[in-house]
Structures are given as C-alpha cells and as structure tokens.
Amino acid sequence: MEHVGQTVTLSGWVQRSRDMGGLTFLDLRDRYGLTQLSFNLSVNEKLCMEARKLGREFVIQATGLVKERSSKNAKMPTGDIEIEVTALKILNASQTPPFTIEENTDGGEELRMKFRYLDLRRETVRKKLELRHTLARYTRQYLDEQAFIEVETPVLIKSTPEGARDFIVPSRLNQGEFYALPQSPQTFKQLLMVSGFDRYYQIVKCFRDEDLRADRQPEFTQIDCEMSFVERDDVLNTFEGLTKYLFKKIKGIDLPDFPRMSYDEAMARYGIDKPDTRFAMEICQLNNLIAGTDFAVFKSVIDENGLIGGICAAGCAEYSRKQLDELTEWVKDSKRGMKGLVYVKWNKEGIKSSVDKFFSPEQLKSWIEAAGGKEGDLLLVLAGPLEKTQKALGELRLELAKQLGLRDTPGYNPLWVIDFPLVEYNAEEGRYYAMHHPFTSPNPEDLPLMDTDPAAIRANAYDLVINGVEIGGGSIRIHDRGVQQKMFDLLGFTREEAQEQFGFLMNAFEYGAPPHGGIAFGFDRLCAMFGGVESIRDFIAFPKNNAGRDVMIDAPGAVNPAQLKELGLKITE
Numbered sequence: 001m002e003h004v005g006q007t008v009t010l011s012g013w014v015q016r017s018r019d020m021g022g023l024t025f026l027d028l029r030d031r032y033g034l035t036q037l038s039f040n041l042s043v044n045e046k047l048c049m050e051a052r053k054l055g056r057e058f059v060i061q062a063t064g065l066v067k068e069r070s071s072k073n074a075k076m077p078t079g080d081i082e083i084e085v086t087a088l089k090i091l092n093a094s095q096t097p098p099f100t101i102e103e104n105t106d107g108g109e110e111l112r113m114k115f116r117y118l119d120l121r122r123e124t125v126r127k128k129l130e131l132r133h134t135l136a137r138y139t140r141q142y143l144d145e146q147a148f149i150e151v152e153t154p155v156l157i158k159s160t161p162e163g164a165r166d167f168i169v170p171s172r173l174n175q176g177e178f179y180a181l182p183q184s185p186q187t188f189k190q191l192l193m194v195s196g197f198d199r200y201y202q203i204v205k206c207f208r209d210e211d212l213r214a215d216r217q218p219e220f221t222q223i224d225c226e227m228s229f230v231e232r233d234d235v236l237n238t239f240e241g242l243t244k245y246l247f248k249k250i251k252g253i254d255l256p257d258f259p260r261m262s263y264d265e266a267m268a269r270y271g272i273d274k275p276d277t278r279f280a281m282e283i284c285q286l287n288n289l290i291a292g293t294d295f296a297v298f299k300s301v302i303d304e305n306g307l308i309g310g311i312c313a314a315g316c317a318e319y320s321r322k323q324l325d326e327l328t329e330w331v332k333d334s335k336r337g338m339k340g341l342v343y344v345k346w347n348k349e350g351i352k353s354s355v356d357k358f359f360s361p362e363q364l365k366s367w368i369e370a371a372g373g374k375e376g377d378l379l380l381v382l383a384g385p386l387e388k389t390q391k392a393l394g395e396l397r398l399e400l401a402k403q404l405g406l407r408d409t410p411g412y413n414p415l416w417v418i419d420f421p422l423v424e425y426n427a428e429e430g431r432y433y434a435m436h437h438p439f440t441s442p443n444p445e446d447l448p449l450m451d452t453d454p455a456a457i458r459a460n461a462y463d464l465v466i467n468g469v470e471i472g473g474g475s476i477r478i479h480d481r482g483v484q485q486k487m488f489d490l491l492g493f494t495r496e497e498a499q500e501q502f503g504f505l506m507n508a509f510e511y512g513a514p515p516h517g518g519i520a521f522g523f524d525r526l527c528a529m530f531g532g533v534e535s536i537r538d539f540i541a542f543p544k545n546n547a548g549r550d551v552m553i554d555a556p557g558a559v560n561p562a563q564l565k566e567l568g569l570k571i572t573e
C-alpha cells in the first residue's frame with residue numbers, strides 16, 4: 001500500500017487474464033507472487049487490445065501507476081493494489097503450457113517432471129526450494145559460528161563402502177579403470193582430521209546406486225561433518241544444537257533436550273531403530289504371562305527363546321473379520337514372513353480371541369492389560385524368533401498407527417539412538433557386515449570383544465531420529481591402524497584387499513591421527529521434514545523418478561560408439 005501513487009515497472013509472466021466489459025485484468029507472476037495489472041479500454045484502447053492478446057505464460061514488462069484496488073484480495077500479498085498500465089512490452093511469447101501453473105495444477109507427476117522448469121514456476125514448488133535454501137543458510141550460519149570450515153572433497157574417487165552400490169565412471173586416460181562417485185566423503189573427512197582441520201563440514205552431494213523409494217534419490221545431499229579431539233557426547237551436543245537452532249529459526253519451536261535410547265531398547269519397545277515416539281503403542285513382551293502354556297505354537301517359541309509380543313490398538317475392538325484377515329495376510333507376506341496373527345478383542349460382550357480355545361478370558365484379558373489396553377481395545381500378537389518378530393511388530397505398529405491417523409500426530413519428537421551393534425552376521429554368506437561403516441569405532445569397553453564375540457560389540461555410533469525418520473547418523477571413528485586392520489579382518493577382507501582399498505587411510509593413521517568422530521544429516525529429508533511432507537523429491541530442483549531417470553533431459557542415455565571406443569568400453573547385450 002505504501003507504493004500507491006508511484007509509477008513502477010514490473011516484469012514477469014502472465015498467469016491469467018480476465019476481460020470485464022471495458023476493463024481487462026492480468027495477473028502478473030514473478031518470484032515474489034502475483035500482481036494485478038489493469039487496462040481500461042476507454043482510457044487506452046490500443047494498449048487494452050494488446051493486453052487482450054497476451055496468452056498464458058507470456059513474459060511481459062509493464063509500467064504503470066500503483067492504485068488502491070476497489071475489490072481487494074486478502075489472499076494475495078499484493079491484493080490491496082493494482083497497476084494501471086500505461087506501457088506494455090512483450091519480452092517473449094509462450095506456447096500454451098502443458099498444465100496450469102497454479103497451486104492445484106492439472107498436470108500429473110510425469111508431465112510436471114518432463115516440464116520441470118514450468119513446474120518450478122508454481123509457488124508451492126518454489127517455496128519448497130526457498131525453504132531448502134533457508135535451511136542451508138542457517139546450517140552454515142550455525143556451523144560457522146561453531147568454527148567449522150567448509151572444505152570440498154573430490155567427486156571422482158575410489159569406492160567407499162557405505163553398504164550401497166557405487167556409481168562408477170570409466171576413465172579415458174586410464175583405460176580399463178574406473179572412478180567411483182562418493183557414497184559419502186567419509187574417508188576424506190577423516191583425512192582432513194588427520195590434517196588438523198579439527199572441524200569440517202560440507203553440504204555435499206552423495207551418490208548411491210540403490211533401489212529407489214519416496215524418500216530416496218540416487219544422488220542426494222548431506223550436511224556432512226567431522227570433529228577432532230571429541231567423544232560421542234561432544235558430537236551429539238553440537239548437532240543437537242544445530243537441530244534446535246534450525247527448529248527455532250525456521251519454525252519458532254523450542255525443542256526440549258533429546259532423549260537417548262539404546263538400539264536394544266528401541267528394538268524391544270518399538271521394533272525399529274528409528275522409532276516414531278509421538279505415540280506409544282509399544283510392543284509388550286508376553287512371554288512371561290504365557291509361560292507354561294500347552295498351546296504348541298507359543299510353547300515352541302518360548303522354548304526357543306523367541307518373542308511373543310503384543311501391540312494394543314486403542315479403540316479397535318470392533319475391527320471386522322475382513323480387517324483382521326487383511327492384517328494377517330500382511331504379517332504373513334514375504335517381507336515380514338510371520339506364521340500368523342493372533343488377536344484378542346475386548347468389547348462390551350467380553351473377550352474374544354482367535355486363541356480362546358487355549359486360553360481363558362482372564363488370561364487373555366491379562367495380556368491386553370499388560371499391553372496397556374482396556375475395554376474397547378484390540379490386541380494383536382505375533383510370535384517367532386526374537387529379531388524377526390520385533391521387526392514385524394514394529395511394522396505392524398506403524399501400519400496400525402497409519403490406519404488410526406497417529407502418524408499425523410502434530411509436533412516433533414527427536415531422539416538419539418545409540419549403542420548400535422558394530423557388526424551384523426549374515427548367515428547365508430557366513431560373514432559379518434558393518435552395521436554403519438567399517439570406520440566406526442567400537443565402544444571403548446567392548447574393544448576386547450573383537451577377538452572373542454564380535455556380534456556382542458556395541459558401536460560408538462548414533463542416529464538422530466525425528467518422528468520415525470532417520471535424519472542423521474554418525475560415529476566416533478577408529479583412528480588406530482591396528483584396530484582398523486582388525487575391523488577389516490573381521491569383515492572378511494584379506495590383508496591385501498584391505499591394503500589395496502584402504503591403505504591410504506590406514507597409512508594416514510600412522511602419522512599422528514587425532515581421535516575424531518562425526519555425523520551426516522540427510523539434507524533432503526531434513527527439508528521434507530521441515531516442509532511437512534514425506535517425499536524428498538519436491539525439495540530437489542531436478543529430481544529423478546522412481547526408475548532413477550531424469551525424464552526432462554532423458555537420462556541416463558546411450559553414448560555414441562566413438563565415446564565408448566575412446567573409453568575402451570564395449571556394450572555386451
């Protein structure tokens with residue numbers, strides 16, 4: 001309103017036009033929003049006729065007088081004013097866009113991605129990228145204040161195992177050899193610590209050739225950090241600080257101190273290492289209540305030290321046969337592989353259960369009560385080997401929470417998950433895998449177990465989880481050549497393989513490597529969390545689709561035979 005009476009020049013795109021008798025109105029869109037332009041037929045007929053010919057998405061420049069609008073639009077920041085145009089210049093024409101450039105567009109996902117540059121003109125999408133920028137800016141601000149320095153690390157490197165497949169790049173100058181794109185700058189940031197940089201960060205692209213999901217992209221961005229002369233709590237405090245800072249600056253929210261939970265506790269209570277703690281519905285261990293049973297299925301699970309665990313769904317005693325059958329199929333499918341699902345309903349008529357031939361109503365009631373339930377509730381019980389059953393219960397918990405709307409619980413529940421196992425045993429392959437990555441240090445007190453009981457070693461590793469989403473993870477690293485060598489031994493590397501792949505790091509450890517540790521936050525996911533949506537794609541200017549394709553530029557694509565020849569490559573069918 002403070003511009004009323006001034007003459008201004010605006011440039012932008014024609015969003016929409018309306019003819020109303022002697023008047024024509026155009027909505028002009030630029031990065032900051034919409035402004036109404038008005039043309040009066042009786043004042044300037046030529047100009048008005050020109051305006052009437054403008055199509056959607058034409059790029060124009062308009063000069064005119066700022067006037068107070070007679071019919072104000074409270075939904076627009078510029079809704080109180082309009083520009084009475086006195087001069088108009090068409091800067092470029094436009095074809096009719098393939099979908100409407102408005103908040104609720106009629107363009108489907110594929111079409112919008114093909115014309116992503118038009119999709120990005122939509123305010124909702126632009127706002128998401130602005131949020132991303134703001135998050136990056138505050139992240140840098142915080143880390144700068146904490147004396148971190150940003151250092152770029154190379155993109156053409158050698159494989160760093162972080163549990164995913166590498167993207168590889170053939171070398172023309174060294175035919176038959178390949179670079180790998182970094183799954184993360186892990187080894188480089190550790191080397192920077194050996195160099196004495198002390199506090200490093202980088203907002204950096206990482207590449208992982210994995211199967212894609214809504215919250216995964218083959219190239220994604222991390223806030224990657226490393227610190228020297230620190231212990232676990234120093235890292236946790238620094239990055240809890242960053243998280244609180246971002247929530248305060250961007251959402252105006254003061255987060256309380258983040259609770260810490262061991263991996264074992266997370267698995268026992270929530271069946272997952274990234275629990276959504278906005279709602280309870282915790283796993284209740286029923287083994288003790290059921291001990292001594294003759295019911296063969298449960299008896300064998302107890303005898304084999306398995307788990308009989310229940311989840312209580314509040315207010316679900318009226319779930320239908322069909323709903324229960326669907327959940328049963330769901331727990332039995334190949335992903336979860338459970339043998340079946342036992343239910344106990346407690347409603348006005350009393351207790352009803354799929355196992356009421358084997359247990360008395362009092363017994364069944366005691367199970368529901370143990371799980372924190374009451375009349376009106378439904379208890380779902382799974383039984384089987386401990387870890388498998390915990391995981392299935394964890395998934396069942398989330399599925400029920402989805403059905404009950406609990407995953408939309410407002411608020412943010414951050415927590416640190418700590419004390420992960422260092423390694424995981426793969427029975428099929430008969431070998432151990434690093435749970436985080438091979439540079440993670442064992443908890444100091446568990447070091448002796450490296451020789452005796454590797455599976456029992458706790459890693460000095462930590463994940464930041466908010467509302468069931470893993471926002472970041474890291475660890476205190478090994479900084480001793482001998483321990484690193486032992487770790488590679490444990491993971492089944494021969495001495496030669498370890499030397500060949502990671503000799504540079506182990507050698508560096510022999511030249512005064514300080515104790516160090518760090519963390520990386522998934523930046524796209526963090527953006528999605530602040531934006532309140534699940535998909536990270538909206539927060540990436542030019543994302544890939546579920547098949548890993550960029551449908552706009554049509555990548556990946558074939559290369560011409562001359563290029564292949566130059567690289568010494570041949571495509572075999």
Ligand code: ASP
Pocket residue numbers: 162183184185186225473474475518519520
């Ligand atoms: N490099 C690790 C990752 O990308 C993070 C870390 O350990 O700092 O998950």
